[in-house]
Amino acid sequence: MTSPASPSVTETILNFIDGSYRQGSDGKSFPNIDPATGLQIGLVHEASEADVADAVAAAKAALKGPWGKMTTAERVKLIAAVATEIERRADDFLAAEVADTGKPRHVASHIDIPRGAANFRMFADVVSTMPGESFNTSTPDGGQALNYTVRKPKGVVAVVCPWNFPLLLMTWKVGPALACGNTVVVKPSEETPRTAALLGEVMNAVGMPKGVYNVVHGFGPGSAGEFLTSNPDVDAITFTGETGTGQAIMQKAAIGVRDISFELGGKNPAIVFADADLDKAVEGLSRSVFLNTGQVCLGTERVYVERPIFNAFVARMAAAAQGFKPGVTGDRAYLGPLISAEHREKVLGYYRRAVEDGATVVTGGGVPEISGAEAGGFFVEPTLWIDVAHGDTVMREEIFGPCCGIVPFDSEDEVIALANDTVYGLCASIWTENMSRGHRVAAAMDVGVCWVNSWFLRDLRTAFGGSGHSGIGREGGVHSLEFYTEITNICVKL
Numbered sequence: 138m139t140s141p142a143s144p145s146v147t148e149t150i151l152n153f154i155d156g157s158y159r160q161g162s163d164g165k166s167f168p169n170i171d172p173a174t175g176l177q178i179g180l181v182h183e184a185s186e187a188d189v190a191d192a193v194a195a196a197k198a199a200l201k202g203p204w205g206k207m208t209t210a211e212r213v214k215l216i217a218a219v220a221t222e223i224e225r226r227a228d229d230f231l232a233a234e235v236a237d238t239g240k241p242r243h244v245a246s247h248i249d250i251p252r253g254a255a256n257f258r259m260f261a262d263v264v265s266t267m268p269g270e271s272f273n274t275s276t277p278d279g280g281q282a283l284n285y286t287v288r289k290p291k292g293v294v295a296v297v298c299p300w301n302f303p304l305l306l307m308t309w310k311v312g313p314a315l316a317c318g319n320t321v322v323v324k325p326s327e328e329t330p331r332t333a334a335l336l337g338e339v340m341n342a343v344g345m346p347k348g349v350y351n352v353v354h355g356f357g358p359g360s361a362g363e364f365l366t367s368n369p370d371v372d373a374i375t376f377t378g379e380t381g382t383g384q385a386i387m388q389k390a391a392i393g394v395r396d397i398s399f400e401l402g403g404k405n406p407a408i409v410f411a412d413a414d415l416d417k418a419v420e421g422l423s424r425s426v427f428l429n430t431g432q433v434c435l436g437t438e439r440v441y442v443e444r445p446i447f448n449a450f451v452a453r454m455a456a457a458a459q460g461f462k463p464g465v466t467g468d469r470a471y472l473g474p475l476i477s478a479e480h481r482e483k484v485l486g487y488y489r490r491a492v493e494d495g496a497t498v499v500t501g502g503g504v505p506e507i508s509g510a511e512a513g514g515f516f517v518e519p520t521l522w523i524d525v526a527h528g529d530t531v532m533r534e535e536i537f538g539p540c541c542g543i544v545p546f547d548s549e550d551e552v553i554a555l556a557n558d559t560v561y562g563l564c565a566s567i568w569t570e571n572m573s574r575g576h577r578v579a580a581a582m583d584v585g586v587c588w589v590n591s592w593f594l595r596d597l598r599t600a601f602g603g604s605g606h607s608g609i610g611r612e613g614g615v616h617s618l619e620f621y622t623e624i625t626n627i628c629v630k631l
Contacts, residue, residue: 148169148178148179148180149166149179149180149181149182150169150179150180150181150182150330150331150334150354151182151334152182152184152188152192152334152352152353152354153333153334153337153350153351153352154188154191154192154195154351154352154353155191155192155195155347155348155351156195156337156340156341156346156347156348157347158334158337159182159188160182161182161183161184161185161188161354162185162187162188163183163185163187165182165183165185166180166181166182166183167180167181167183167327167356168180168181169181169236169237169330169331170328170477171236171239171514172238172239172473172474172475172476172477172514172515173239173465173473173474173510173511173514174239174510174511174513174514175478175513175514175515176513178236179236179331181327181330181354182354183354183355183356183360183361184353184354184355184360184361184364185364186364188353188361189322189353189361189364189365189368190364190368192322192351192352192353192365193293193322193351193365193368193370193371194370195347195348195351196293196320196321196322196348196349196351197292197293197320197370198348199320199346199347199348199349200290200292200293200319200320202346202347202348203346204318204320204345204346204348204349205290205318207318209264209265209318210265212264212315212316212318213261213262213264213265213316215343215344215345216257216258216260216261216312216315216316217257217258217261218343218344219257219336219339219340219343219345220254220255220256220257220258220261221254222339222342222343223250223253223254223257223336223339224254226335226338226339227246227250227254229335230249230250230253230304230332230335231245231246231249231250233331233332233335234249234250234303234304234329234331234332235465236331237300237303237328237329237330237331237332238300238301238303238328238329238473238476239465239473239474239476239514239515240429240430240465240473241465241466241471241472241473242465244428244429244473248302248305249302249303249304249305250304252302252304252305252308252309253304253305253307253308253332254308255597256305256308256309256311256312256597257308257311257312259312259597259598259614260312260313260315260316260617260618261312261316263313263316263598263614263615263617263618264313264316264317264618267288267615267618267622268615269285269286269287269288270284270285270286271283271284271285271286272284272285274628276630280630280631281631282628282629282630282631283628283629283631284626284627284628284629285626285627285629286624286625286626286627287624287625287627288317288618288622288623288624288625289318289622289623289624289625290317290318290319290621290622290623291317291319291372291373291396291620291621291622291623292319292320292372292373293319293320293321293322293370293371293372293373294310294314294319294320294321294322294371294372294373294374294375294621295321295322295324295365295366295368295371295373295374295375296310296311296314296321296322296323296324296375297324297362297365297366297374297375297376297377297378297386298310298323298324298325298326298329298333298377298378299326299377299378299434300325300326300328300329300476301429301432301433301434301476301537302429302433303325303326303329303331303332303333304332304333304336306377307323307325307332307333307336308336309377309612310375310377310612311323311336311350313612313617313618313620313621314375314621315349315350316618316621317618317621317622319372319373319621320348320349320350320351321349321350321351322351322352322353322365322371323350323351323352323353324352324353324354324355324361324362324365325352325354326378327354327355327356328476328477329476330352330354333352334352334354336350336352337350337352353365357382357385358385362386363389366386366389366390367389367392369393371393371395372395372396373395373396373397373398373620373621374386374389374390374395374396374397374398375397375398375399375620376397376398376399376400377399377400377401377434378401379401379402379535380401380402380535380606380607383399383401383608386399387399396620397609397610398602398609398610398612398620399608399609399610400434400563400601400602400603400607400608400612401563401603401606401607401608402434402535402561402563402606402607403434403435403436403535403561403562403563403564403603403607404438404439404532404533404534404535404559404561405425405435405436405437405438405439405561405563405564405565405566405584406437406439406440406441406555406556406559406565406566406582407422407425407437407439407440407441407565407566407567407568407592408441408546408552408556408565408566408567408568408578409422409440409441409442409443409446409450409568409569410443410567410568410569410571410574411443411444411445411446412569412570412571413446413568413569413570413590414568414570414590415446415449415450415453417568417590418450418568419450419453419454419457420457421566421568421590421591421592422437422440422454422566422568422592423454423457423458423461424592424593425437425566425592425593426438426440426454426458426519426539426540426541427457427458427461427472427519427539428593429473430472430473430474430475430517430538430539431519431536431537431538431539431540432475432476432537432538433593434563435563435564435586435592435593436537437541437566437592438531438535438536438540438541438542439532439541439542439544439556440454440541440542440543440544441544441545441546441552441555441556442543442544442545442546443545443546443547443552444545444546444547447543447545450543451499451521451523451543454499454521454543455499455500455521458499458500458501458519458520458521458539459500459519461519461539462505463505463507463516463517463518463519464507464511464516465511465514466511472516472519472539473516474511474514474515474516475515475516475517475538476515477515478515480515480537480538481515481516481517483536484517484536484537484538484540485503485504485517487530487531487534487536487538487540488501488502488503488517488520488540490530490531491522491525491529491530491531491542494525494526494529494530494531495524495525495526495529496522496523496524496525496529496531496542497522497523497524498520498521498522499521499522499523499543500518500519500520500521501517501518501519501520501521501539501540502518502520503517503518504516504517504518505517505518517538517539518539519539519540520538520539520540521540521541521542521543522540522541522542522543523542523543523544525542525543525544527544527555527558529542532544533559535561549574549578552578553578553581553582556582557581557582557583559605560605560606561603561605561606561607562583562584562585562603562604562605562606562607563584563585563586563603563607563608564584564585564586564587564588564603565579565582565584565586565587565588566587566588566589566591566592567579567582567587567588567589567590568589568590569589569590572589575589575590576589583604583605584603584604584607585600585601585602585603585604585607585608585611586601586602586603597613597614598613598614598615599613599614600612600613600614600616601613601616602616
């Protein structure tokens with residue numbers, strides 16, 4: 138489907154290779170669409186296979202140049218300067234993020250842009266205190282030896298990014314990669330190319346050496362994504378996105394025996410016990426279901442509620458959902474669009490499937506009526522279902538939209554089994570005033586992250602990642618640094 142162009146389409150989004158912006162060498166481009174209006178607002182230059190090879194070559198060469206010769210302290214100073222420059226140009230990054238994603242400005246200004254800067258600053262701090270190991274060892278001749286470890290950059294890192302939080306999730310990977318002395322080639326989502334490209338201006342402004350940060354635009358198979366992950370000079374691949382794409386990238390990585398770090402899909406459960414503070418639970422879970430229009434890897438799509446409070450909880454959640462009016466202008470109650478027409482049709486397909494399988498729609502279930510400039514935007518209604526069976530499609534597959542099924546339960550053992558019965562294992566939340574039970578049930582969850590009486594409360598130093606089909610590896614604090622470095626053990630005979 139071709140989207141109409143806005144009368145004011147003038148902007149082109151270029152690749153950023155070896156410190157310079159450039160068009161794709163084969164002349165290909167694709168439209169940049171505003172999800173809030175459905176209009177084309179820019180033209181993105183697609184990187185050819187030769188362009189991607191140039192970007193990887195520039196990144197590889199930079200490892201041997203001034204960047205590779207810097208001390209940790211010198212790198213940290215540059216990376217901290219990147220954070221400061223993002224903050225100085227916060228309005229530019231905000232405009233780019235809103236244009237790409239269509240999300241309300243209050244979401245991007247409170248989450249995306251501050252975290253984009255914070256990711257660089259936090260990893261600059263963490264790398265300065267990166268732990269090592271040392272051991273004194275007895276030798277067969279009665280002497281001593283000293284063993285100690287040193288960490289070295291892994292090399293050229295391919296960073297393949299999603300579209301839901303483009304700047305936040307891209308810098309979550311670029312920050313630690315650069316802090317550890319690597320160089321990067323970023324492939325942003327074709328839906329959201331702007332902030333990755335804009336970051337090139339920041340890199341030049343702070344004096345980052347050429348080739349350290351590169352951006353190539355395009356798609357997956359047969360385009361920049363495949364060209365990048367197949368390039369033999371890429372030493373490691375980090376990816377956030379859907380599980381199917383991760384599996385395809387894993388096959389490419391296996392050919393070169395390269396390290397991978399994946400944050401993939403989820404079908405995240407929440408468990409609400411009868412003793413929960415209902416006000417806090419509804420407030421927290423309405424955020425976890427509807428924030429960013431449900432396009433959050435950590436979002437909740439399955440809610441299990443203890444039977445005595447089931448009806449009250451459903452009524453309160455429905456009222457909360459009805460307070461999120463689709464649109465991007467106005468106050469904080471507004472719900473932005475989905476990322477694309479294609480994704481909206483996917484989500485609406487799940488809305489239809491839920492009803493076909495016998496679910497009762499509590500609220501929503503369709504497309505809202507919106508007038509004015511946003512009439513062509515990719516909006517859907519926030520949606521809640523009850524009367525859903527555990528095996529129903531909408532309870533098994535990740536939807537990535539503003540919706541969830543709500544199911545009653547009768548016992549702790551029952552709900553733990555229901556919550557864990559999935560191929561995914563990203564996150565969960567537990568809502569109870571009984572802290573002994575909170576600790577116990579959280580420990581029983583087969584997930585990488587579990588919150589008790591909260592959601593999306595993050596300390597960037599802690600481990601983040603999923604199990605099963607939700608990912609490979611952990612990120613955050615020293616856990617990220619472990620992925621982005623190689624360890625050499627040095628043994629010295631004393």
